[in-house]
Structures are given as C-alpha cells and as structure tokens.
Amino acid sequence: MTDALASLPTREDQRAAFLARAGFAKAVLVALPADASTRRYFRLDGAGLLLMDSPPHSEPIGPFVRIARQLQGLGLSAPALLQVDEEAGLALIEDFGHDTYTRLLAAGHPESELYHLAVDTLVVLHRAAPAAELAPYDKQRLADEYRLFIDWYVPLLVGKETAQALRDEYLALFADACGDVAKRREALVLRDFHVDNLMLLQGRKGVATCGLLDFQDALVGAAAYDLMSLLEDARRDVPEALRKALIKHYLLQRPELDARRFLEDYRRLAAQRHAKVLGIFVRLAGRDGKHAYLAHLPRTLGLFVRALDAEAFAPLREWLDRHVPGWRDELPAETLATLRETPYRLVQGSSHGHV
Secondary structure (H helix, E strand, O other): OHHHHHHOOOHHHHHHHHHHHOOOOOOOEEEOOOOOOOOEEEEEOOOOEEEEEOOOOOOOOHHHHHHHHHHHHOOOEOOOEEEEEOOOOEEEEEOOOOOEHHHHHHOOOOHHHHHHHHHHHHHHHHHOOOOOOOOEOOHHHHHHHHHHHHHHHOHHHHOHHHHHHHHHHHHHHHHHHHOOHHHOOOEEEOOOOOHHHEEEOOOOOHHHHEEEOOOOOOEEEOOHHHHHHHHOOOOOOOOHHHHHHHHHHHHHOOOOOOHHHHHHHHHHHHHHHHHHHHHHHHHHHHOOOOHHHHHHHHHHHHHHHHHOOOHHHHHHHHHHHHHOOOOOOOOOHHHHHHHOOOOOOOOOOOOOOOO
16 A cells, blocks of 8 residues: 555656646746645746646636636636646646736835726626626625634634534624625626736736736626725725725726615625635634734724624624624734644634635
C-alpha cells in the first residue's frame, strides 16, 4: 500500500506533465500569494501566462472555464484560456500582470476613475441575460452564508453552546428579511467583485480595460449584489460621497430598473454579505491560521451594523440586542489574542469561503 501510494504522481508532477503537454516543459514557475481558497497560481516567468492549479476534489476548474467564456462573449476581460485539463484541475491562462486595483489605489491612482470603470463593467454584465445553466443564488445559498455569523462570530461573544441554542431563531429572522431578494434571477452574480479581484489592463478600450478575476463561484441572482460588494468592501474604506455617486451612476445607466427596489435589495444583501464575511474572517484566523483577516473585522462590523439599520432588519436587530450583548462592539483584545493561537476550534466546516 505504501509503495503504491509512493508511486502516485504528486501535484508537482501533475503540474510538470501538464506544462510539458502545453509546450512549456522548461518554464520557470513563480508562486503567487495564496488567498482564502485552496486554488494556487504560478506565473510562467517571461511567458505572459499563469498556471492555475485548482484541486478537482475541492474546487473544480470547470465553472471558471465556463464563466470566463461567458464573460468574454460579452466583451468583458476574463483571462484568455490557452490550455485546460478539467480532470486534473489545471489551466494555462492569460497573465493580466500586476496592476490590481488594490495596488493602483495604494500607489495613488485616481480612485473615482477605477471605481467608475468597475461600475460600467457591471452595467454591461447586468444588461445581458444570465446563463440558464448556472445555479440560482437562492434562499438556501444565502442562508449557508449568513449562518457563518452565528456559527463562528457569535460564539466569541456568548459561547459556543449559547450560540448553538440561538441558531434557529437567528436563521429564521434573517430568512424573513432576505425572502424577497432571494427570488431575484436578474443577473450573473460574480460574488467576489471587489478591488482585490479587479485589474486595469493597458492597450484595451472601454470596459475591456477592467480585468476580472475570481469569478468561478458565480450564480444567478440580484443585480444589486456585486455593486454592493464593490462599494461595501471589507478590505478598504470607500468614501461615502463616492459610494452614493457610484450607485447613482449605475442607476442612471439602467433606467429600466425599479430604483427603490434595487436599493432595498442592496441593503438586504449588504447585511447578508457582512454577516458571512465576519464569520469567514474569524474562521480563517481561528481555524486556518490566516490571521491577517482580523485587521478587517472592525470595518466589516461597522458595515454590518449600518446594514442592520434597514427597516427590514428591525426584528433581527432587536433580537441581537436582547440575546447577543456587545454584538455592535469590536472584539476585545483578549478574544483577538485567542484567535491568533493555534490550534483553535469552534465548529467544523469547509475551509473555502469567498470574501
């Protein structure tokens, strides 16, 4: 048995064989920093290409390939696909370079220009009919995400057993607030549309200058989701005046929408996303040892508290005030210190989560 296992090709062997088949046997690979998922990327030095390694047992590569082609069909810039082996979970894709929105903003690039381009990109995406074969962003998928707050964040405030006892009431109240928006089938929702996953591409025109990354988990749902994800970013502050201007910029280009309903969807999805992200950041730190995400908890909590000011969330807000004391306050220093210890466990679950 041991000899048989030893003879199986390693992941490194599989990557090398794939590159050889593609004509890049001698390519020098440079690993790129990992994110919150199990996917890995390697830059082929000097080739203008990336090797995408997406383990088939945890993150099949097929959805990335299909959605990339759909985006390209709309004139949007998803990475070109040079060679794909879906069974192995490997692909050679276009390298968009280094100009992520995050880097450009840190270097002082005009903020309004980048954000307006991203919003214009969403307008093009949302005017197109979403692919029928994609799964819906339905009430179950929304619930699978907002439950992360009660499963991972709330136990830090009231203890694991109390949080478990409160779980069903929390889920029911959140479901009531999201019942209407869960029925939307308006657009392709990329779900991770924020500055870390957007790039500025030289030599292209219009919305094609906005490079799109990390879209393999796309579903069909409410058009408001990705705009909210961009403007209510867990990783960076978006000035309120700019946020309002960009929402107006989007709506002016889509006069066919019911603006009031769109804004209501935006608010409800903001609460849903921030609940998810608070849970994911705690899980990434406490279970997976990825402590850098803790720096973003105060901002995300502030966004969550603001989102729950919406009238639709009054019952949940009042319930949290009664049952989860301190939910509006930043986590104490000693709690954060515990999260930085290894090992640390609250509940078991998947390590994957998009933020």
